[in-house]
Amino acid sequence: MVQHMNKLTVIKPQWLLTVNEQFDLLTDSALIIENDRIKAIIAVAELSNHPGLEQAETVTLDNHILMPGLINTHTHAAMSLLRGIADDLPLMDWLNNHIWPSESKWVNRQFIEDGVRLTVAEMIRGGTTCFNDMYFFPDVMAKTCQQMGIRATAGLIVLDFPTVWAQSADEYLSKAMAVIDEVREYPLISTALAPHAPYTVSDKPLEQIAMYSSELDIPVHMHIHETQFEIDEAVKNTGKRPLERLDQLNLLNPSLMAVHMTSLNAMEMERLEETGVNIVHCPESNLKLASGFCPVDQLQKLNINVSLGTDGAASNNDLDMFGEMRTAALLSKGISGDASSCNVMQSIRMATINGAKALGLSEQIGSLEVGKKADMIAVDFSQLNTQPVYDPVSQLVYAANSLQVSQSWINGVQKLKDYQLTDIDAVEIITVAQQWQQKIQN
Numbered sequence: 001m002v003q004h005m006n007k008l009t010v011i012k013p014q015w016l017l018t019v020n021e022q023f024d025l026l027t028d029s030a031l032i033i034e035n036d037r038i039k040a041i042i043a044v045a046e047l048s049n050h051p052g053l054e055q056a057e058t059v060t061l062d063n064h065i066l067m068p069g070l071i072n073t074h075t076h077a078a079m080s081l082l083r084g085i086a087d088d089l090p091l092m093d094w095l096n097n098h099i100w101p102s103e104s105k106w107v108n109r110q111f112i113e114d115g116v117r118l119t120v121a122e123m124i125r126g127g128t129t130c131f132n133d134m135y136f137f138p139d140v141m142a143k144t145c146q147q148m149g150i151r152a153t154a155g156l157i158v159l160d161f162p163t164v165w166a167q168s169a170d171e172y173l174s175k176a177m178a179v180i181d182e183v184r185e186y187p188l189i190s191t192a193l194a195p196h197a198p199y200t201v202s203d204k205p206l207e208q209i210a211m212y213s214s215e216l217d218i219p220v221h222m223h224i225h226e227t228q229f230e231i232d233e234a235v236k237n238t239g240k241r242p243l244e245r246l247d248q249l250n251l252l253n254p255s256l257m258a259v260h261m262t263s264l265n266a267m268e269m270e271r272l273e274e275t276g277v278n279i280v281h282c283p284e285s286n287l288k289l290a291s292g293f294c295p296v297d298q299l300q301k302l303n304i305n306v307s308l309g310t311d312g313a314a315s316n317n318d319l320d321m322f323g324e325m326r327t328a329a330l331l332s333k334g335i336s337g338d339a340s341s342c343n344v345m346q347s348i349r350m351a352t353i354n355g356a357k358a359l360g361l362s363e364q365i366g367s368l369e370v371g372k373k374a375d376m377i378a379v380d381f382s383q384l385n386t387q388p389v390y391d392p393v394s395q396l397v398y399a400a401n402s403l404q405v406s407q408s409w410i411n412g413v414q415k416l417k418d419y420q421l422t423d424i425d426a427v428e429i430i431t432v433a434q435q436w437q438q439k440i441q442n
Contacts, residue, residue, distance in 0.1 A: 007412070008056035009033040012044055013066035013378060015392045019352050019367040023345055025393060031066060032056070033374040036412035040370060061407070063382035065392050067348075068367050069129025069375040069408065070321040071355030074221070074259045074280045074309025076135045078107070078115025080122065081436045082314040091227055091289045099314060103136075106440055107164050112137040114432050116144040121424050122319050124150060126402035129375040129410045132257070132280075132309070132359055134194040134221055136165040139179050146186040148424060149413055151375060153359050154183060155194030155221050158209065160202050169205035173212075180216065188411060190359065192219040192257070198242035199230055203249060210250040219255050219360055221280075226260040227291045243268050252277050257358050259309065262292030269295070273302040278358035281350065283327040285311030296328065297336035300346060307355040322402045325351050329397055344397045377416075378407040 011033070016026040018041070030047055032040040040050070047053060079099075086098035112135070123131060133141055134155035145152040156176035158169060166172040176193060183189045193209045195201040201209075213220045224242055225231060234242045243264075246252055254276035261279050264272075272279070281294045299306050308324045310316050325347040332342030342350075356366025365375045379400055381389050386399045408416035415422055 006034050006052075008039070008053060009409075009412075009414075010047065010053060010056045010058045011061065011066055011376075011378075012058065013061040013064045014381075015065040016041065016368065017065055017067040017348070017393060017396075018369065019068050019348060020369050023349075031368060031376075033409065033412050036373055038368060038370055038372050038374050041368065059407070061378050061380075064378045064380050064406065065396065066368070066376055066378050067396070068352040068365070069377050069410065070127050070351045071307070071359070071366060072123065072128045072131040072310055072319065072321055072324075073257065073307040073355040073358050074282055074311055075119070075131050075133050075319065076312030076314070077119040077131070077133045077141060078112045078135050078137075079312035079314040080118045080319070081106075081111060081115040081433060081440070082312075083317050085314060085440070087288075087317070089289075091291055092229065094289065094315070102440065104164070106436075107136055109137055109140050111436070112140040113144050114429075114436060116141050117148065117424075117429050118433050119313065119319060120145060120148045120150050121421060121426055121429050122313075124408055124410075124415050124421060124424070125405070125426075126320050126322070127377045127379070127405035127408065128319065128321050129377065129408060129415075130355070130359075130361070130365060132192065132221060132355075134196070135312075136163060138176075138191075138194075139182055142179065142183045142186060142189045142191075146183075146188050149188065149410055149415060151188045151365065151373075151410055153190045153192050153219070153221075154179065155192050156180070158193065158195040158205055159200050160205070161200070169201065173205060173208060177212075180218070190218075190361065192221040192359070194221045197223040197226070197230070198234060198245060203245075206246070206249045206251060213255050217255075217360075219257055219358070220251060221257045221259065222251075223260055224258040225263055226286075228263050231263055241268070243271070247271065247275075254278070255360075257307075260286060260291060261294050262286060264295055269298055269302060269304070272299070272304055277304070278354075279304055279306045280309045280358065281306050281328060282309045282311040282324075283331050284324060285309075285315045287327070287331070288317075289315055293331070293335050295335070296332045297338065297341040300342065305354050305357050306350055307358045308350045320402045321351050322396075322400060325397050344391075344394045347397045348393065374409050374412040376409050377405050380404045380406045 353366035
C-alpha cells in the first residue's frame with residue numbers, strides 16, 4: 001500500500017483574524033494547514049516544539065492579515081458575460097426588455113461554462129473562496145466549479161415558465177433532483193433549491209420545494225421582497241404580501257435564504273426572527289437598480305443572520321465582496337442615522353461566517369478554527385491606501401480593496417500566490433469573454 005505524505009503548510013502573517021465566536025485577532029501566530037484542513041493555530045515561538053514541520057512549506061506574510069475566505073451568498077455566476085449590457089434601468093425594465101431577451105437568445109451550456117469560468121477567476125482573484133449561485137444549467141456550473149477548485153453551492157432554479165433549462169415547474173424539479181444526485185460526487189459542491197421569486201413560482205411547486213428542502217435537508221435560495229412594486233403587485237393579485245404567502249407554504253424556517261428583503265414591516269421582521277430565516281443582503285445591486293433598502297440595522301438588533309451577496313455581474317457590475325462589506329456598513333449607518341450601526345465586526349461576519357451559516361456550512365468554513373477546511377485569504381496592507389495601520393480589522397472594511405488580496409487557499413490548495421492565479425489561465429478566459437461580447441453585441 002502506498003503511504004501518502006501529509007502536505008503541511010505553515011503560514012506566518014503579521015495579523016491573523018479568526019472570525020471565531022470571540023472574533024480573536026492574533027499577532028505573532030502561525031496557522032498550520034494539513035492537507036485540506038486547519039491543523040493548528042499556535043504562537044510562532046512554539047513552532048520549533050511542533051514535530052513534523054521540518055518538511056512543511058512556510059509562507060511568511062509581513063504586512064498581511066490572514067482571514068477566512070469571503071463567502072458570496074447570492075450570485076448568477078454566468079451572467080458575468082452580460083456585464084454592462086443594460087445599465088441605469090429599473091429592475092422590471094432591465095429584466096423584461098434586456099436581460100430575459102438576451103438570455104433566451106444566448107444562454108446554452110457553453111455560455112454557462114464560459115461565464116462561470118470568468119466569474120470564478122474574478123472571485124478567486126478578489127478573495128472570494130465560496131459562492132452561492134442561482135442560474136440555468138446548474139449541472140454545468142457545478143462541474144466547472146469543481147474542476148476550477150472553488151467551493152460553491154449550485155442553485156437549482158425553479159420557475160413556472162419555460163426556459164432553455166426546463167419547460168415546466170415539474171421538469172425544473174425533476175432536473176433539480178438529478179443534479180443533487182450528480183453533484184454528490186463533487187467534494188467542493190453543495191446544492192440549494194432555488195425558486196426564482198414569489199412572482200415567478202406558484203403555490204404547488206413552492207409546497208414541493210418546502211417538502212424536498214425538509215426531507216433532503218438542503219437550503220432554499222430565493223429573491224423575496226426585492227422591490228416595493230413586487231410587494232404591491234402581490235397584494236393586488238393575492239391579497240397577501242409575499243412573505244405572508246411563503247409563511248403559509250411552510251417556507252419560513254432556518255433553511256431559507258431570503259435575498260434582497262427590502263420593504264419589511266415590523267411584524268415581518270418579528271416573524272423572521274421567530275422562524276430563523278437567513279437574509280442575504282445585496283447592497284450594491286439594490287442601490288444600482290433602485291430596488292429599496294434592506295433594514296440591516298434592525299435585523300441585526302434582532303439577531304437575525306444576515307449575509308452578503310453581490311448579485312450577478314449584470315446588475316452590480318463587479319463581484320467584489322470588499323466593496324459589499326464597505327457599502328453595507330456605510331448604507332446601514334446612513335439609513336439608521338447611527339454611526340455605530342453595522343460595524344466592522346458585523347460587516348466581516350456578514351461576508352464570512354454568516355454566509356457559511358446560511359449555506360449550512362458553518363461547521364466547515366467561515367472562520368479560521370482548528371478542524372475547519374483551509375479556506376483563507378491574505379490581504380496586503382503595505383499599499384499606500386492601507387497605511388498606517390492603527391486597526392487592522394477596520395482597515396479591511398474601510399480602506400482595503402480586493403486587489404490587495406495576495407494569497408488564497410481553498411480546501412488547502414493555494415489558488416492565488418503573490419497576486420497570480422496558480423492554475424487558472426486568465427488570458428484565455430478574457431479572450432473567450434471578448435469573443436462572447438463580439439457575438440452578443442452584433
